[in-house]
Amino acid sequence: MIDIDLFRKNPEIFREEIKKRNMKINIDEDLEFDAARRKLISEVDELRALKNENSKKMPKLSGSERELAISEMKKINERLDSMEKELQEKNEDFNSRLANYPNISHKTAPVGRDENDNVPIFFYGNKPEFDFEIKNHIELGKSLDILDDEKGAQVSGARFVYLKNEAVFLEFALINYVLNILYSKGFSPVIPPVLVKERAMYGTGFLPAEKNQYYKIESDELYLVGTAEVPLCSYHADDILEMNSLPVKYCGFSTCFRREAGSYGKDMGGMFRVHQFDKIEMFIFSRPENSWDDYEFLRETLEEIFRGLGFHYRILNMCTGDIGSPNAKKYDLEAWLPGQGAYRELASCSNDTDYQARRLNIKYKDNDNNKDFVHTMNSTACAVGRTLIAIYENYQDSKGNIRIPEVLLPYMNGIEIISAKKK
RNA sequence: GGAGAGGUGGCAGAGCGGUUGAAUGCGGCGGUCUUGAAAACCGUUGAGGGUUUGUGCCCUCCGUGAGUUCGAAUCUCACCCUCUCCGCCA
DSSP: OOOHHHHHHOHHHHHHHHHHTTOOOOHHHHHHHHHHHHHHHHHHHHHHHHHHHHHHHGGGOOHHHHHHHHHHHHHHHHHHHHHHHHHHHHHHHHHHHHHTOOOOOOTTSOOOSSGGGOEEEEEESOOOOOSSOOOOHHHHHHHTTSEEHHHHHHHTOTTOOEEOTHHHHHHHHHHHHHHHHHHHTTOEEEOOOSEEEHHHHHHTTOTTTTGGGSOEEGGGTEEEOSSTHHHHHHTTTTOEEEGGGOSEEEEEEEEEEOOOTTOTTTTOSTTSSOSEEEEEEEEEEEOGGGHHHHHHHHHHHHHHHHHHTTOOEEEEEOOTTTSOTTOSEEEEEEEEETTTTEEEEEEEEEEOTTHHHHHHTOEEEOTTOOEEEOEEEEEEEEEHHHHHHHHHHHSBOTTSOEEOOGGGGGGTTTOOEEOOOOO
16 A cells, blocks of 8 residues: 555656556546545545534433424434545545555666566576586476375365475475574564455555455455465454564465466466465565665675575566556566576565555554654565475486475485485 | 354453443553553554545444345344364365
């Protein structure tokens, strides 16, 4: 949600922002709508004041005086009823108009149309070289019996997979490795609910913008989360945090569910784009004045995790046309996947400034009891499926085996290499 | 799932259908007293919105929504949530 005061006083800020993001919103129409709505609020308030005044006199009246006052009040009520109804409609309309407004992008976010305008700002490591014919993660996974997407499709449909054998140990090893790093950096580990109410989806900005991307349980009015960001952010809905407790840092492990509507035919097979995957997400509640420092800390933490795994990756500064509407700025981490011969997104790190905080009413108070909205930011710490792909493809050898990255060895129960099973 | 109890301000806890935004206690803040602190005493202490910057006025909010009434925290209905007991269960 945007700052409505700012919107009224400086609509040109939003005019520019909407242009930057290639969005189409009629600002003038919304401003006029707001003015009309506020006029109606004043009128309703006035009539209510009159009603309250008359009400107070009522106990003192009797007989015909009383009869007259009552009939007077009935007339007022008739008018008030229709005005209140109209106001409610106007409010709902206005709120849904406002909900479509994006956050104001940071000055360091590059202006651009689409993914082609994202700016690579940093590269780590080098592309690994192989002196044999490499396989992609699907070939590796199937031949080593650690991935089965056919059975996944049979039981649940396309874009569902089974992880098997060493892949399962690898997932838990990754989780351990990542949680240990994050815990040492002051992130509180959380396992949140993955079914949430509509408010949590709206509050975090995933609705209404990406309505088709998420599963809804119609019978219970609940949504399956696409990321732990949703329950982590909503955890502090309506809270007022102590300034001295900020930044508050959480890392949440959850299964994530995405419908992937509209991505037909993209990344089919394997586990790059699946309806269900596990992920550890970092989430920070921050003071506005420290927000951008905390955000860089988040990016550094993300990079530390992937450097430990030894991947070659690049960081993209995402352009205004490609960031989500709640984001003021977003970095993507794209790792090199030899099997695809391409950099692919493994993680995403966003600062949403006060956008989610406004929607979910998350504030902090300083030592003088002044209250203001916190800033919220989130980053992938480890999307397990995609990280496994990167491990498989980067750590394969000429025999089609997969070595275990060194940092994961302590969590692998002695498994150092994944080899074909003897039948 | 069945039976019962309850949802009021930061917390605890009152509240005859009209002057209750809401008693009282605790906590918080300010002050008096004190070398300082505690105690005691006095005062103060919710959120959101509209209008206005004459800094006041006005509106809304007692789980949520609907209803009765001129008027609802108070009455009716539905829903949600919490607690206790029973059943079932990883």
